[in-house]
Amino acid sequence: MTDITARLALPLLESGQAQKEVTHNEALARLDLAVQASVLASGLSTPPVAPADGQAWIVGDSPTGAWTGQGRAVAGWTVGGWRFVAPFEGMAVWSVADALVLRFIAGAWVAGRVTATRLVVGGVPVVGPQQAPIAAPIGGATVDVEARTTISVILQTLRSHGLIAG
CATH class of the missing domain: 1.10.287 (Helix Hairpins)
Incomplete structure (x- = not known):
């Protein structure tokens, strides 16, 4: 899959593609993870042993195991295994553990910072x-x-x- 969307890297269907449902379902799984995102915790380097379908975490800076190479990404467990959404500037995620919104700013997840004009x-x-x-x-x-x-x-x-x- 070389054709992907710019922000969430969702796979795009190709003209004449066989098994379009595979590509479409992959895009839906990533959207489910990224839209109104909520994670159990942030900064983990080791994937949980028995995650439940739909649970998600923010990967730490030095991940191991199935999370290797996915530093700072949002990692979600699905029926098909781990799915990852790479963070982008301004991305917001609710952290259940912190009871705060985490925002991706200048290459790092920042907890609880609110920026407003009023x-x-x-x-x-x-x-x-x-x-x-x-x-x-x-x-x-x-x-x-x-x-x-x-x-x-x-x-x-x-x-x-x-x-x-x-």
């Missing part, structure tokens, strides 16, 4: 881009005025981030 909870924006720092109060003849000014700035910043209501 956090919205219940339709209310609660955290946005970081604002300028608040200067610490210094000097002053009347501490109370300086403290009130600083507290006002802190409250305004919390409001602008949506962390407290305006």
